[in-house]
Amino acid sequence: MRIPFDSFTLAAVVRDLQDFIGAKVQKISQPSDRTVVLEIYGGAGQAYLLLSSDPQFARVHFTTKKPNNPDRPPQFCTALRSRLSVSRIVGARQIGFDRILQIDFETPEGEHYLVAELMGKHSNLILLDGARKIVGASRWVGKHLSARPIQAGAKYVPPPFEPKPSLLTAIEGQDLRGLEGASPFLLRLIEGLGPGGLAKIQDAVRTGRYHPILATGHGAYPVSVACLGLEEQAKPSIGIALEQHYDRAIPAAEADALKTSLRGQLQRVILAREAALSDLDQAISAGEGAGKWQIQGELVLAYGPGSAEGSHSLDAWDYAGNPVVIKLDPDLSYKENANRFFDKARRAKARLSTVKDQRERLGQDLLDLLAFVTDLENRERLGEVRAMVEEARARRWLHKRPAASTKKEDRPFEGHRIRELLGPGGVTVLYGENAESNDYLTLRVAKPNDIWLHVRGSISAHVVIQTGNQPDKVQKESLLFAAKIAVQNSPSKHSGYVPVDYTLKKYVRKPKGAPKGTALYTHEKTLNVDLDRQS
Structure with a gap:
């Protein structure tokens, strides 16, 4: 049960x-956007009065803590200081x-x-100044947002509430709902x-005689709420009770x-990992089928000389003696068709080791993500x-969101063929699949302190x-x-020992x-890659 900061409080x-x-x-401080603290001194000694228009925690109460001051005072704090720095409190009242x-x-x-206004x-x-004109506000409200704008120089107009009879003038047995100051919690307490x-x-x-309490986890109130079944502790003042509640x-x-x-954010990353794993599984399946492309190429070489030029298919028998039909490109010779199958087999084999490594890495990352979310x-x-x-953030599961663009992109990287991989340590590795994509990656995507390789x-x-601007890591x-x-x-890719240069993209x-x-x-450095040893 939540205890509100209501009219009674x-x-x-x-x-x-x-x-x-x-x-x-x-002294006047503004420790946050919607909260100010007045340091005052009078017959009762020194005190800090906190006033907050926070939409979730709007409140006013005395606090025992000296507030922090931002390096640059907000506009409202500046207005308060310019008007109230040499001032004295001469009145304080609740409106109705x-x-x-x-x-x-x-x-x-x-x-x-x-x-x-705590609403x-x-x-x-x-x-407000002496003429009740607005000279400062914790939140300005324009005419397009409200029928009661809060703007500098405008005459202050109270909130446009319908006049209601006050709860303070009600009598026993009267329907209290809808009366001024009758919060649902207070009505429940009165009934209790x-x-x-x-x-x-x-x-x-x-009489001004209150007996403040703190019901931990629920709130603070000026009188006992034990009749509602809440455990409570008596406090010396409503300010201390409220301060202790809001501190938690x-x-x-x-x-x-x-x-x-x-x-x-993590759920979105999990979905992305699951989608990527599905794609990798398909790529592994295709890679493991490289032998099929190799056999089809060999069969085309064996049976191709007897086929008609411009054929769309070739009838052949596989190594087990079973009849097979192999689709051909009619614009290619039988040798060119065979080489097409051999190229497919080579590409599938070449990618298989990288894809499997990526599958293992992404799979472990997904398990780590799921455990992290549980924690x-x-x-x-x-x-x-x-x-x-x-x-x-350190594990690179969170990224800064790019500024909103007015250009609608239906596909990542504006449709350029750029692949994204998860590398060791959780780094994101991007590479282009053709010259145009390489240009786009280097000139449009890469940041100055990203590492570029060729x-x-x-x-x-x-x-x-x-690198997230941290290439040294x-x-x-x-x-x-x-x-x-x-x-x-x-x-x-078929060589045994290949030098690869790397430098920062800004070079x-x-x-x-x-x-x-x-x-x-x-400013490049060079790595020597031996694919045979790394396979």
Whole structure:
């Protein structure tokens, strides 16, 4: 059961504020976008008054903690300091029995008012001058967003609520629903208190005598809520009770929101891994069928001389003596058709070892991801969830989202044939499958501090290791993996010992007017790849 910051709670805070009428404002801080803290000093001593228009945790209460100050004060903080730095609190009142507080200040330039409207997502803190014109706000509201805009220089207009009878003037037995200040929680409490429950609430507001409690995990309230079955602890003031509650509630809510966001991102990565594994399984199946292409090529060579030129198929018998029909390209000779099958077999064999390695790596990564998500479900503390976000980022499961583009892309990399692999250490390796894709990868996709690789002195795919601007953290195993990709996508793939250059992409350029796929580079280092030893 959630205990809200309602009109009854605000009434208790206003009562505490009366002890600081006449207090001087010594310092003004704004530790977050929607929260300000006034350091005040008066007859009751020094105190910190926190006012927040947070849409989830709108509240006002005294706090014992000195607030942090950002390096550059936000606009609202600047407005408060310019108007209230030399001021004194001369009044504090609740507007009706609603969730609106007005604090009156006396300044050398005349009266000013700080209005706290504590109404969920519509909450706001508004600073008014003596003419009740708006001079600052924690949240500006334009005319296109509301019929009641909050804009600098405009006359302050209270929220457009229909006038309602107040809960404070109600009588026993009256229907309390819809009355001013009658929150659902307060009505439930009045019912739980039994006969005389309404009078007890009214008496507390009238006399200012409250008995604040903290119900851990639920909230803080000005009077006991034990009749609702909640365990509670008495606290010396409503400020201390509220502070202790929000010290737990806000980090818990942040942890939950961060956890939800992280879970969603990881689920998307899991789906991507599962799709990639399915594609790799198909590629492995095709690679393991390389023998079929080899046999078909041999049969075409054996039976092709007797076939008619321009045939679409060839009747033959396989090595087991079974009749087979082999589809041919009618525009090719039988020798060219045979070579087409042999090329297919060679390509499938050449890719098989890399694809199997990639399948194993991606499969393990998926298992790690699933275990990580399970572990995430058991984390509740904000610090633990933040640590898991950093771990996920370090393992390259999280990526910065690119800025939204007005251009609609139906396919990755604008349709260019660029493949993506997962390398050792979780690095992402990209390579182009043709000259145009190489150009796009090098000139449009790769970042300045990504690592770029190419077979030395020969034609090859452009290969890029995405480094996240940390190229020094890329391990040699990842470099060798990427270098092997460059070799396997070059005419040197059947050679035994191939040099591969690598450098940072910022040292790579394309000469003006050069053919697609051409690149010049400097600051390179060289790796020697022996495919026979690595297979």
